[in-house]
Amino acid sequence: MTAAAKTMVAPDKGAANDTLLAVRDLTVTVRDRGVVRPLVSGLSFDLRAGETLAIAGESGSGKSITSLALMGLLPNNVSVSRGQALLDGTDLLSLSERQMRAYRGAKVAMIFQEPMTSLNPVHSIGNQLVEAIRAHEALALREARAAAVEALRQVRISEPERRMAQYPHELSGGMRQRVMIAMALAMHPSLLIADEPTTALDVTVQREVLDLLRDLQESTGTAIILITHDMGVVAECADHAVVMKAGRMIEAGPVSTLFTAPREPYTRDLLAAVPRLGAGAERNAPLPPAAPVPVARLVEASVHFDIGTNFFGRHTHRVHAVEGVSFDIRPGETFGLVGESGCGKSTIAKALAGLVSHEGHVEVAGKPLATLAAQGRKDICRDVQMIFQDPMAALDPRMTVGDAVIEPLQIHGIGSVSERRARAEELFHRVGLTSEQMSRYPHEFSGGQRQRICVARALALRPKLIICDESVSALDVSVQARVLELLKELQEETHVSYLFISHDMAVVENVVDRLAVMYLGQIVEMGTRDAVFGNPRHPYTRRLLDAVPIPDPARKRPPYARPVGEIPSPIYPIGVVPQRVNLRDLGDGHLVAESD
Structure with a gap:
C-alpha cells in the first residue's frame, strides 16, 4: 500500500x-x-x-x-x-x-448495478416496492402503495401509477434502474x-x-x-x-x-482516460464528403408499436417510437444519435438492420429495405453489423470466441474452412488479441476484451455500416478509451461507417463527425459535431449538455433546472398522432426544430 x-x-x-x-x-x-x-x-x-x-x-x-x-x-x-x-x-x-x-x-440499503437481476421477474413493480416498504415500516397497504407511487415519481418515472402494474421486462434498462433507486430511497x-x-x-x-x-x-x-x-x-x-x-x-x-x-x-x-466535454473541439478533421449513394438513408421513416387491448381484443394505443425521421450516413463517416431512453435511437438501429417493420423510406447501400425478399434481407446483414452494449450477453457462452467470429462467414458461405480460420486470426490480431486466444470461451476474457471480440465479429463480413448501440457505456474509462481508439483505427483502415448511439455526450463529441439529437421519436437538432456542441440551439440539446458531469471538482455548475409536471410520452390513443416538428436550416446543414 x-x-x-x-x-x-x-x-x-x-x-x-x-x-x-x-x-x-x-x-x-x-x-x-x-x-x-x-x-x-x-x-x-x-x-x-x-x-x-x-x-x-x-x-x-x-x-x-x-x-x-x-x-x-x-x-x-x-x-x-x-x-x-x-x-x-x-x-x-x-x-x-x-x-x-x-x-x-x-x-443499510443498496442500489445494484444490474437492475434486471435484482428485480423479481414474476412480480409487478408495485408489489415489489410495496413489499420492501412494508417489510420495514408498519404501513397499511393503501399507505404503502401511495409511498411507492411517490417514490417512483421522485425518480422521474413517467405515469408512475401505470408503472406499478408493469413487470420488470416491460421497462427499459434505465427505468428499471430508477425503480431500484426508488426502492432504496423509500427506506430512508x-x-x-x-x-x-x-x-x-x-x-x-x-x-x-x-x-x-x-x-x-x-x-x-x-x-x-x-x-x-x-x-x-x-x-x-x-x-x-x-x-x-x-x-x-x-x-x-x-x-x-x-x-x-x-x-x-x-x-x-x-x-x-476520462472523456471531457469540449475536448472534441481540438480535432479539426474535415467531414467525409457526401456520396451519390450514401451508406444508409432514412426519409420520413416511422416505426410504431400497437399496445393495449379493449374488450373486443383491439389495440387501444400506439407507441410512436420513431416519427418522420430523415438523415443519411456517408461512407467513412461516424454519425451519432443521442437522446434519452425511449427517444427512438435503438429503434432506428433495428430498422436499419431490418429487425423491425417501418413506414417511410429506409435504404442501406442504395437498397430500399421494404422491397427486399428474404434473401435480400439476409444479404443486407453483410452490409450492416451491430456491436451491442453488453458483450457477454452478445456472445454464446457455449461457443469459443474463435467460432463466434467465424460463424458469420459460415452463415453467408464465404470462403473455405481454412480461409475462414485465417480471416478470424487476422481479425483477432487487428483488434489486439492473439490467435491462441481463439480457443477460449467468453467468460475467460475481461469486459474490454469481450467487446474487442464483438468488434472482430462485426468486421468479419466487411460491412459498410457498423451500428454501435451503447457499445462502450458499460466499460471502464481506460478500457473505453482503448476501444474507441480501436474503432477509429479500423475506420481509417477500412473506411467503414459507424452509427454511434450513446447517452454519453462527452464520448459522442470526441468520436462523431455529425449527429442528430432525438426527443420522443423525432429529431430536434442535427448538424456537424462543431455546430451542435459549439452552438446548441434547441433547448433540449442545451439541457443534455448542461447535465453532463464535469470531471473537475473546482468547477461548480449552476443548479440544474429539473423538469416539472408530467413527463411526456410517445404513447397516443389509436387515431391520434403526435405533432411533427419542422426543422429549420441555420446554414451548413445545421437543422433545428422550430419552437412553438
Whole structure:
C-alpha cells in the first residue's frame, strides 16, 4: 500500500466522533478450485453522516466485492477473512444472516448495478416496492402503495401509477434502474451503497438522480458510498474518494486533492482516460464528403408499436417510437444519435438492420429495405453489423470466441474452412488479441476484451455500416478509451461507417463527425459535431449538455433546472398522432426544430 493510501484525510463536515461507518483492514478472499486468493486486501476508510465516499477503479479492482461484504451478500465461495465494518458501533461483518436482515433496507440499503437481476421477474413493480416498504415500516397497504407511487415519481418515472402494474421486462434498462433507486430511497437508510447507480441512465436522468441523492443527504443525513467508474460523477458528488486496483487501495483523499494533485501513476492514468466535454473541439478533421449513394438513408421513416387491448381484443394505443425521421450516413463517416431512453435511437438501429417493420423510406447501400425478399434481407446483414452494449450477453457462452467470429462467414458461405480460420486470426490480431486466444470461451476474457471480440465479429463480413448501440457505456474509462481508439483505427483502415448511439455526450463529441439529437421519436437538432456542441440551439440539446458531469471538482455548475409536471410520452390513443416538428436550416446543414 502506498503512503497516499494509508491515511484517509478527515473531512470538514462534523466532528471526528460523527463517524457513521468505520471499515478497518477489510480482507475478502475467494476459494476457487481449492486455491484461496484475495479479492480485497487490507481496505480501511471512515465515512461520516451526510458524506459521500466514492470508490473508483476498473473492473476487478474489488469495488463491488467491498459493497457486497458490507451488505452480507457475498457468494458462497467468497468470505471475509479479516477486518471490521462498524456501523454506529455495530460490526456488520460479525452479524448472523438473521440479524443482518434487520439492517438491510432499514439502515443499510443498496442500489445494484444490474437492475434486471435484482428485480423479481414474476412480480409487478408495485408489489415489489410495496413489499420492501412494508417489510420495514408498519404501513397499511393503501399507505404503502401511495409511498411507492411517490417514490417512483421522485425518480422521474413517467405515469408512475401505470408503472406499478408493469413487470420488470416491460421497462427499459434505465427505468428499471430508477425503480431500484426508488426502492432504496423509500427506506430512508442511514447508509446507502450505490454500485454504479447511473451507468445505464441518460445524462439528464443521471443528473436528476444524483441531485435526488444529494437532497436525501441534506434532509436525512444519509451517508453514501458511491461505486463508479465515471470520474465526472466522482468530481461532482463525492467528498472523498478511494482509488482501487487489484483489490488494494492505491490512493485516497479529498476529491479536490485527488483531481488536482494525484500522487500515483495509476490515478493519473485513470483521470487522463476520462472523456471531457469540449475536448472534441481540438480535432479539426474535415467531414467525409457526401456520396451519390450514401451508406444508409432514412426519409420520413416511422416505426410504431400497437399496445393495449379493449374488450373486443383491439389495440387501444400506439407507441410512436420513431416519427418522420430523415438523415443519411456517408461512407467513412461516424454519425451519432443521442437522446434519452425511449427517444427512438435503438429503434432506428433495428430498422436499419431490418429487425423491425417501418413506414417511410429506409435504404442501406442504395437498397430500399421494404422491397427486399428474404434473401435480400439476409444479404443486407453483410452490409450492416451491430456491436451491442453488453458483450457477454452478445456472445454464446457455449461457443469459443474463435467460432463466434467465424460463424458469420459460415452463415453467408464465404470462403473455405481454412480461409475462414485465417480471416478470424487476422481479425483477432487487428483488434489486439492473439490467435491462441481463439480457443477460449467468453467468460475467460475481461469486459474490454469481450467487446474487442464483438468488434472482430462485426468486421468479419466487411460491412459498410457498423451500428454501435451503447457499445462502450458499460466499460471502464481506460478500457473505453482503448476501444474507441480501436474503432477509429479500423475506420481509417477500412473506411467503414459507424452509427454511434450513446447517452454519453462527452464520448459522442470526441468520436462523431455529425449527429442528430432525438426527443420522443423525432429529431430536434442535427448538424456537424462543431455546430451542435459549439452552438446548441434547441433547448433540449442545451439541457443534455448542461447535465453532463464535469470531471473537475473546482468547477461548480449552476443548479440544474429539473423538469416539472408530467413527463411526456410517445404513447397516443389509436387515431391520434403526435405533432411533427419542422426543422429549420441555420446554414451548413445545421437543422433545428422550430419552437412553438
